[in-house]
Amino acid sequence: MRRLNRPPTIVDVARLAGVSKSTVARALSDGPDINEETRKAVLAAARAAGYERNRLAVGMRSGRSGLIGLVIPDIANPFWAEVARGAQDHAVEHGASLLVFSSDWDHGLEARHLRTLRQARVDGAIVNPVADNFDDLHRFGLPFVLIGSSAEHYPESSSVGSDIAQAVRLGLDYLHARGHSRPYLLMGPRWRIARTRFLRTVVEHNIAHDIDPATLITEDGDYTVEGGRAAMQRILARNPAGHIAVFAQNDLMALGAMLAAREAGLSCPGDVSILGFDGVPAGAFSAPALTTIEKPARALGRRSAQSLLDVIAGHTEPGRIYLPCKLIERGSVANLGGVATLPLTVAAE
Amino acid sequence: MRRLNRPPTIVDVARLAGVSKSTVARALSDGPDINEETRKAVLAAARAAGYERNRLAVGMRSGRSGLIGLVIPDIANPFWAEVARGAQDHAVEHGASLLVFSSDWDHGLEARHLRTLRQARVDGAIVNPVADNFDDLHRFGLPFVLIGSSAEHYPESSSVGSDIAQAVRLGLDYLHARGHSRPYLLMGPRWRIARTRFLRTVVEHNIAHDIDPATLITEDGDYTVEGGRAAMQRILARNPAGHIAVFAQNDLMALGAMLAAREAGLSCPGDVSILGFDGVPAGAFSAPALTTIEKPARALGRRSAQSLLDVIAGHTEPGRIYLPCKLIERGSVANLGGVATLPLTVAAE
């Protein structure tokens, strides 16, 4: 076993095994046209030489870098970190490596990352686009899969997201069954498509249950704890009578609402019921622990990586995948004893 | 602006600009030997052609792939996600891209990831090694920086970690000042070096304050909420008299201890004081909110990336960097009115 100052190449291995480079290449990529014994010998020589395939060279010649890109708002955000983990797992299992970038919800940064991905000659990318305007990717001609809700606008591309409609119905049914038929809605920013989808489903659900959608009250937050707290304060300022139920569009706002309720001297779930949406770890430790609807973050990542690999392989069915969410019952929603006969799931759309 | 079915190369740009490929290369890498006007013309042509530099080819020729690897236990863990974000930020700011891998505390997986990094011809790697036995990396001849506490064993390599000794002193002083001079210690697994460092500092601190180290009581957990809960139950089973103070080696165990206390009908901070270590987001939402010592996760990531880039650039001072931790005072530690005259920081080691 010789140590060289530069990493060994197939030529070194070839010399060691007494064959030509193409034979080595064949042995390495287990092609069919090779004698089983020579392959063994070559592999042994490769190991002896401490040979590691140069993926740069492979990528250059074959057009497959073995790299895939992930562009998400923020890898430090626990939800996206879970997504990244799922994507990473699937990628690794299939011999690909994951390049991770955070866009910070900034359009310019996102564009810059996308350019970097092009330069790195990634085989494809998984993207949660900042804005709805997303023509850049198409121009790029880079295989990609959309993750999240913005996919609606791009029917010709594959996408993976959580089934928001199903989740909202799940939450509404749960609330309804416990006597909360007209929850306040703590919504995210107006221009985000997830909000629209959420609200649309609420309206449909109301109509199906003979509730006048005009009576529904929304308060806007910005997906942060502070935003949730402020929104809850506005709700409280309306001096509502009786028990208050709140359905938040994400857990952070729900937690903020819980804080605001406590600060106002109100008990949760005594005076206030709060239902979250996301399933962040912190929800398990709040007092009371947050009842919430969990998005399948890791599965989302896995499936998006899988879809991307499919797209790259040329299996071109631009699939739209919606993964179901799950209700995690903890302690933040009171049971006022409601319409017990209600079926838990309403007909699909 | 022509559209080709294959991405444009420097040759295309050269043709468009009416120069040779070497001139284009020079313009792109702003070398000195080039006329300012030709450079401008070339750059314009590049833009017109929609040219994106092929980093694979660059890496192949120059030996710099522009890729750096990050191998951590779990990207889905909020702490490591923060670290990843810091590393990613620094990398991006310096034109590098980050390849992320989770080892799941598995030695074999870690080795596999390291091999993948070699194959990808990353310029270097940031690693939190699973075990102390870490000779693999040296054999690899890959520039690397260690992140976390295991660096102790590798004096000849650069490392970045949080200053555990400082953090422990900070916590002990804080506890002491509030009347808790002999806290129970909720420790992580025995074979981890972080535990050793933690305990050593406690002993030193005790000696400095005339407390017999033999009186200190440790309970072992496994860094999880469940582990913390079980450990706390064992502490409670000892039927201790009076107020109980617990100093946990990480927040998850601290949160678990809090749960166990509540389940035992004890009030925190009324009957039990709990001090955590890490600064996970969930700590802010527990009831009571967890007082803890925050590790500078993002800075850790940033600095490790910076160190790595230094190592790669050949600035070979195998630096050992310890970043200070910060106490976040929330509501889980009671003030029993202790030794008020104690200085907040003890002499450095």
Next chain:
DNA sequence: ATGAAAGCGCTAACAT
């Protein structure tokens, strides 16, 4: 200041 040419490590025809 610019061009010509060699070559990084590999794969994929094309020979044999």
Next chain:
DNA sequence: ATGTTAGCGCTTTCAT
């Protein structure tokens, strides 16, 4: 079944 050869897109001498 194995070897020969021609590039992939780029950087980098070496000429001019």
